[in-house]
Amino acid sequence: MKTRVLHFTAELWPYARTGGLGQAVAGLADYQAASGTESHVVLPLYREARAHAGKLEPLWEPFTVESGGRREEVRCWHEAADTYPKTLFLEHNPSFDRPGIYGDSGSDYPDNPRRFALFASAAIEIARRIGEGNLIMHAHDWHAALVPVFLRRVYRDEPDLQRLPSVLTVHNGGFQGVFPYEVLKDIHLPDDMWSPDFMEWYGRLNYLKGGLKYADMVTTVSPTHAFELLTDVGGFGLQHSFRQLGDRLVGIRNGIDVDQWDPATDHDIPARFTPDDMSGKVRCKAELQGAWGLPRRADIPLFGMSARLVSQKGLDQIVASQSLRLLDAQFLFLGAGEAQFETALRELAARFPQRVGVNTSFTDALEHRLLAGADFLMMPSLYEPCGLTQMRAQLYGALPLARRVGGLADTIEDGVTGILYEAYSPEAFDLAIQRAVKMYQDRRLFTELARGAMRKDFSWRQPAEAYAAVYSRAAATRAIAETPAAEKGGRKPRKRSTTSKGGRGVNARR
Numbered sequence: 452m453k454t455r456v457l458h459f460t461a462e463l464w465p466y467a468r469t470g471g472l473g474q475a476v477a478g479l480a481d482y483q484a485a486s487g488t489e490s491h492v493v494l495p496l497y498r499e500a501r502a503h504a505g506k507l508e509p510l511w512e513p514f515t516v517e518s519g520g521r522r523e524e525v526r527c528w529h530e531a532a533d534t535y536p537k538t539l540f541l542e543h544n545p546s547f548d549r550p551g552i553y554g555d556s557g558s559d560y561p562d563n564p565r566r567f568a569l570f571a572s573a574a575i576e577i578a579r580r581i582g583e584g585n586l587i588m589h590a591h592d593w594h595a596a597l598v599p600v601f602l603r604r605v606y607r608d609e610p611d612l613q614r615l616p617s618v619l620t621v622h623n624g625g626f627q628g629v630f631p632y633e634v635l636k637d638i639h640l641p642d643d644m645w646s647p648d649f650m651e652w653y654g655r656l657n658y659l660k661g662g663l664k665y666a667d668m669v670t671t672v673s674p675t676h677a678f679e680l681l682t683d684v685g686g687f688g689l690q691h692s693f694r695q696l697g698d699r700l701v702g703i704r705n706g707i708d709v710d711q712w713d714p715a716t717d718h719d720i721p722a723r724f725t726p727d728d729m730s731g732k733v734r735c736k737a738e739l740q741g742a743w744g745l746p747r748r749a750d751i752p753l754f755g756m757s758a759r760l761v762s763q764k765g766l767d768q769i770v771a772s773q774s775l776r777l778l779d780a781q782f783l784f785l786g787a788g789e790a791q792f793e794t795a796l797r798e799l800a801a802r803f804p805q806r807v808g809v810n811t812s813f814t815d816a817l818e819h820r821l822l823a824g825a826d827f828l829m830m831p832s833l834y835e836p837c838g839l840t841q842m843r844a845q846l847y848g849a850l851p852l853a854r855r856v857g858g859l860a861d862t863i864e865d866g867v868t869g870i871l872y873e874a875y876s877p878e879a880f881d882l883a884i885q886r887a888v889k890m891y892q893d894r895r896l897f898t899e900l901a902r903g904a905m906r907k908d909f910s911w912r913q914p915a916e917a918y919a920a921v922y923s924r925a926a927a928t929r930a931i932a933e934t935p936a937a938e939k940g941g942r943k944p945r946k947r948s949t950t951s952k953g954g955r956g957v958n959a960r961r
Contacts, residue, residue, distance in 0.1 A: 454922055455489040456480075456587045459574045461567070461594035463492055463538065466500035467552055470759065471839050472622045475672065475705045476591055479918065482706065482911035484537055488919075491581070493574055495547040495566075496528060496540040506531040510539060516576050518569040519638045525573050527580075541573050564630045567658070568638040571597035575606060578615060587922045588617040593628030595619075596662025597638075600650075603665045604641060616925035618918075619666035621659070623836050624680055624687040625763075628658030652688070663692045667925040670701045670918070672837035673858030677702030685834065701921055704861050705837045706911030712819075712843045714905075719819035724848070726902040732823065732848050739824030743808035745781050752891040753781045754884070755825030755849065757818045757840050760788025760796070760811070765831030765854070770795040771877040774884040775807055782829075785821050787811040822847040826897075827870075827887050831880050835859050845869070845904035850897075852887050868904040 458480055462473030476492060483490035494500060501507075507528040515522050525543045529536035541547070546566040554560050575598065578586060590598040599617040606612045634656050635645055644650045650661040663669055671677050677700055679685030680693040693700060710716075714732070715725045721738040724731030737747045758764040769775070770792060775782050776799070784796050784807075793811055800807040810817065818840075822828065828844035830853035837858030841851040845862075851869035853859040863869040870890070872883040891897050 453488060453585065454587060454919070454926075455581075455585055456483060456491070456589055456922070457574075457578055457581065458490065458492040458589045458591065459570070459595035459598050460492060460494060460591040461552065461570075463494045463500075466494060466503045466538070466540075467497045469552060470623075471705075471837070472592060474707075474839060475622060475837070478706055478708050478911055479915065480537070481708070482915050483918075486915060489535070491537060491539055493539045493541055493577055495570060496542040497547050497552055498549060499552065500540060501548075504530055504538075504540065507540065510536050511580060514576060514580075516569065516572045518572040519565060523569060525569075525576075527577060539577060541570065541577070543569060543573070546570075564628070564634045564656075564658070565637060567594045567628070568597055571595065571601050572605075574598050575601055575612065579612070583611050583615055586615060587925065588615050589922075590617065590619045590662060590666070592620070592622050593626055593659040593662070596628065596658045598662070599665040599667075600640070600644075600658075600661040604644070605639075614929065616668075616922070616929040617666045618668045618670065618921060618925050619662045621663075621669065621671045621680070621836075624659070624671070624689060624693075625834070627652075627660070627687065627689065630656045630658075632656060657689075660689060660692055663689065663696065666699075667929050668699050668701065668921050669693075669696055670703050670921055672702070673704045673861045674702035675860045676836045676857040679834070679857060701917070703914050703917040703921070704858055705839060706914045707839055707842050707846075707909050709846065709908075709910045712846050714823055714847050717819055717823070719816040720823040721820070724823075726848075726905040729848065729898065729902070732901075735820070735823040736826070737824075739783070739820055740781065742820070743783055743810070744804065745783075745808055746805055748781070751780050752826040752888055753783065753824065754827045754829050754852070754887070755783045755785070755821045755844075756829040757785045757813070757821055758788075758830070760784065760786050760792040762789070763833050764788075765829075765833060765875075765880070766792040766795075768831045768875065768877050768880045769829070770799070772881050772884070773877070774881050775799050775803065778806075778884065778888065780884070780888060781806050781808075783808045783810075783821060783825070785810050785817055786813050818843075822849050825849040826891055826901075827852050830854070830859060831875075831883075832856060832859065833875060838862070841869070842907075842909040845907050846909065848901035848905050850887070850890075850900060850904060852883050862909070867900065868907060 460476045462468040464473040464477040480490045480492045508531045510527040510529050513524050513526045515524050528540040650656050652660050722731035722734040740747045760766050796809045800809045822844050828849045828851045835857040844851050851863050855871040865871040870883050872879050
């Protein structure tokens with residue numbers, strides 16, 4: 452029997468997303484389905500998802516789930532156009548029919564812990580309806596991390612469900628789902644879960660930590676980031692939990708949809724091009740410069756950035772650097788973010804209108820045009836678990852300029868398909884920019900490097916094969932066993948975790 456996969460995610464492109472999570476899950480699930488794996492994705496039916504979905508049909512009659520001692524009626528829908536229910540939309544209007552995914556007006560919804568606890572409970576009931584045979588439960592990030600927790604603790608007396616292997620993918624360990632102690636009672640988890648061995652984390656309840664404890668296998672989105680999670684600097688305060696996983700932690704880089712990101716067929720760009728005929732890219736650069744109000748100059752490099760304008764993406768480096776102020780080069784920024792960075796970039800654009808452009812109204816089409824016209828892509832990230840834009844950029848002949856962290860280190864070959872640098876400082880960023888300018892001045896070399904980058908394979912083929920191996924390991928190690936005695940009877944709260952906190956914050960939003 453073929454493996455069947457049931458993904459659980461809070462975001463999914465094109466229905467609802469705030470960052471790369473939704474694109475990564477969609478890319479993997481779509482590739483699996485196209486390759487013959489029965490792959491389903493369960494997504495909350497947010498107001499935004501309903502607006503982007505096609506005609507919806509009910510999959511089953513409404514059913515009841517128990518969450519936090521409350522019995523709630525939910526319903527599953529799928530798009531009528533699907534040949535089989537690939538995307539399952541979980542409807543519970545009190546939880547999900549809201550203006551935002553995680554919050555509104557800049558703050559998180561106070562009932563987020565209850566919303567995603569209900570999501571996890573419903574996930575297991577959906578698995579029961581699909582049928583447990585040869586099914587892999589694949590949860591993504593903290594929003595779905597309670598799936599393996601509930602599976603092993605709440606449903607531990609149901610043998611059929613105990614046979615289900617579970618995999619948890621950590622897309623961004625900086626977001627963990629950290630809540631007050633009272634949430635433990637509210638979602639009806641046993642008292643003994645309030646322990647540094649399970650879900651207690653510095654006097655708070657940590658959803659992601661629970662998922663790490665109970666998932667059969669854990670993956671993250673690049674090999675380098677898997678190593679970073681083991682360190683005091685890169686473990687986001689959960690390094691001890693990641694270390695305990697041993698070989699159950701596997702780093703698998705994300706892929707991208709190479710049909711969607713193909714300059715030879717892209718209808719969102721002014722001219723199409725290939726590695727063998729780059730003339731279309733020359734036109735794309737000129738059109739991009741004109742559209743952003745910059746001089747149409749082919750003699751200087753054009754640096755682009757498509758990202759959330761936040762500290763994690765290195766914006767503090769950029770606004771403090773001298774490159775935008777002094778170099779004879781052009782810099783374009785696409786994306787919205789923190790007000791301080793939007794303001795700083797707009798001020799630079801006002802001071803240097805011949806060199807700097809800013810557009811905070813992101814669209815997918817604008818990103819296509821930016822990558823098609825740019826010579827370099829800036830990614831000076833503080834940390835980057837995987838990153839997707841650097842792979843897209845290479846396929847469009849825009850060489851990434853990035854820090855050697857996470858997936859950037861795994862997908863960029865320094866001096867061959869891009870530029871990597873180490874230190875997190877404006878000075879290091881400036882030196883990397885200067886190196887890029889020199890590289891661009893050798894036009895024959897630069898063109899050959901761009902052509903080589905365009906030929907890279909960033910499809911989902913290799914990542915999907917790696918996930919299939921992880922699923923096999925999870926299935927092989929999933930044995931029915933009695934719950935260990937240590938987990939059986941509601942212990943009193945134990946000492947607080949002594950793990951070094953470190954890391955970079957645990958905001959509930961993505």
